[in-house]
Amino acid sequence: MSSPTTTVGLLLLLLTGIVSTASGVQKLTITPDKGTTFNITSTQVKGCQVCTGAGRSRRCDASLLLKDNTPVSVEFECPRPQDAFKVEISRNIECTTKSCTGHIIQADFGSLPLLDFNRKFTWNLKAAAPKAFKIDFSGTGLRQINPSESCPDRLSYTLQALQTTGSVAVGKYCRAGAISSAQILILGSFSLEVPGGQKPQNSQFDVSVGEEIKSLAKITLTLPKGTSSSVLLSPNYPDSFPDDDLMEWYFHVPDQHKTAVRFFNLTQPSCLKKETAVEYHSKGRAALVRSLNDPHEQRSGDFSMTLRNCEMERRRAYSPGLSVKVQVSTSSARSSVLCKVDLSKAEGLVLYIKKLRPTSACEMKINSVTKENITVTSNSELSFQGCTPEDVEVTAMKVIDFLLTTILSVVAALLVIFIIVLVVVCLVIRKKKKLLNHQVSIYNPNGTSFLPGQNNFPKSREDNESHVYASIEDTLVYTHLLRKGMEIGIYGETDTYRSFAGHTDSQKPLVSKTSSVNEPDEGVYRPFSYPAEGPPLPNRPPSHELVDNEIYQSGDPIGGERSPSLGPRLEPEGGN
Structure with a gap:
């Protein structure tokens, strides 16, 4: 939806440029912008004319000049005046x-009713002597072409210098090029040619001193x-450069670049004074x-080039x-x-x-395309312009090598861990075996044996292994006494199992502190008399350590005297 302002503007344009065709006559209403001059001229010697006014004030001619921001009604006495x-x-x-x-602002300046006509927008520029005026093209840039050529967008620019001897065509240009500015001494003009049916581009070229x-x-x-590469033409090309005059070009060259200058399509004048030179x-x-005609060497850095003409002999035909x-x-x-990369034989390589x-x-290209970063996965052409080893990485x-290396690293790490665990297990097992080799059997007169530090309930006679010895020291086995006991009838068969016949828990031996027992003779063997019942087990938790029962202690534990009714104390077999 258009705004009211836009609608009013369109209506004004329609009212400003009213076109009427009747009997082969086309009528337009034109209003030039302030400070703008319209010059309408015929390209034919005879034929169509342009007319203004009506009645007796009507004027018709092959050209018409309009200015002063005043609406003017114009009639063309032909059906197609644009031709x-x-x-x-x-x-x-x-x-x-x-x-x-x-x-220099590129606009229509009130020429919209003349949109179908070929139009030329011209800016006449004047500088105060001895200065020149300068036009800045850095926003778009221009490139020079032959006068007979046309630009791709059909919009062409012309730069002229005005001298006392006449106008000099400095050059014809198209948009997008290396030309960034132009300076003309004192007087000159800059023009834009726009074909019929096309509008000028909305752009601006700044003008300064x-x-x-x-x-x-x-x-x-x-x-x-x-x-x-840029091509430049001498002024008035292909016609002659002005007599005894100078033309200058200045070049901004990028760092670490070199420039070569070549002259071609050269025509030399006949000189009266001086010589042509650069x-x-x-x-x-x-x-x-x-x-x-001399060869010109390559140059580096910014420089200026001045073309100098001689005083020519022009009187000759x-x-x-x-x-x-x-x-x-x-x-x-x-x-x-330049290099070619062939990865057909290196599968997986990037x-x-x-x-x-x-x-x-440094400028890098892959297959003629400039890039900052390049990834090569197939056969390609690479180009490196102005690059050093410090500029490129x-x-x-190779994907498969990377995966294989990762797998081998993991396997090696697991193998090291397995070896460490195996060594630790072997050391623990060896330590346990060493501890088990020092264990000995312990005799308990009650018929129940268990190792010190055992925290569970002791086993019964039928379940325990009190009669089984892990080891027996040879020094504690008195085999000669056993044989002697058998001869006198004290011991029976040594290989025959005999059940325990000592005191039980319900029968406790009577020990009197006053009973006297003669101390046995030292060195005399006396047979051991098994009591009817073994000593009772002490009433204590399984986790407590074993202590001697009061029943088996003498009245004077300090002196170490034994009760005379118990007889001599016997050491357990297999003990230390």
């Missing part, structure tokens, strides 16, 4: 020594990084003068003047490396190429 007339729309810009009155130049014009080019000027260097084409080629001063320094002049990776 017979052209329209030039001009504005003036003046510069003092400090500033200029305006800029330039330098004090001595040449006809000065064109500045900002050359891009990498490889590039001069090179660089900062910190002396001027270098060369003939146009068919005397040629000076015209030349100049080709300026720029490339990186560093070496260029190359990663990375530019390490974004500000460097190349990484090669």
Whole structure:
């Protein structure tokens, strides 16, 4: 949905440019913008005319000049005036020594009713002597073409310098190029040609006060990084460059780049005074003068090139003047490396190429496409322009090797862990065996044996292994006493199992503190008399340590005397 302001604007445009066709006559209403002049001229010698006014004030002619921001009704006495007339729309810009009155703004300037006509928008520029005016093209850039050529977008620009001897065509240009600015001494013009049915692009070129130049014009080019080529033409090409005049070009060259200049399509004039030549000027260097026919060496850094014409002999018939084409080629001063990568025999291999320094002049390409980072997975063509080893990082990776290495690393780690665990288990088992080898059997007169520190309930006679000995020391086995006991009838068969016949828990031996027992003779063997019942087990938790029962202790434990009724104390068999 359009806004009210837009609707009103459209209505005004329709009212401003009213077109009527009747009897082969086309009528338009045109209102030029303030400060703009419309010049409508016929391209035919005879034929269609343009008329203004009515009745006795009606005027018809082959051309018409409109200005002063006043609506004018215009009639063309032909059905298709756009084929017979052209329209030039001009504005003036003046510069003092400090500033200029305006800029080059590309707009229709009230020419919308003339949209079907071929239009030429011209800006007439004037600078205060000895200054030049400067037009800035850095936003879009321009490139020079032959006067007979046309631009891809059908919009072409023309730059002219005005001298006392006449107008000089500095050049014809298209958008998008290396030309960043132009300076014209004192007087000049800049124009834009727009074909019928097409509008000018909404853009602006700034105008400012330039330098004090001595040449006809000065064109500045900002050359891009990498490889590039620009073609320049002498003024008035293919016609002659003005007599005894100068034309200057200034080149901004990227760092670590070199520039080569070549002249071709050269025509030399007949000179009365001086000689044609080209001069090179660089900062910190002396001027270098060369003939146009001499070979020109490569140059590095910013420099200016000045084309100088002689005082020509023009009185002769068919005397040629000076015209030349100049080709300026720029490339990186560093070496260029081209290589082809074939990965057909390296399955799974991938190359990663990375530019390490974004500000460097290094330019990497894969299959003619410039990239900052390159991944190569198949056969490719690589190009490295102006690159050093410090600018590029190349990484090669093979997927299968990476996986295999990872698997081997894991297996090796698991193997090391398994060996460590195995060693620990072996040490623990060996320690346990060593501890078990020191265990001995313990005799308990009650018929129940258990190891010290055992925390569970003791087993019964039928379940325990009190009669089984893990080891018996030879020094404690008195075999000669056993044989002697058998001879006198005290012991029976030594290999026959005899059940325990000592005191039981219900029968406790009577011990009297006053009973006297003669101390046995030392060195005399006396047979042991088994009591009817064994000593009772002490009433204590299984976790407590074993202590001697009071029943078996004498009245004087300090002296170590035994009860005389118990007889001599016997050591358990197999004990220490």
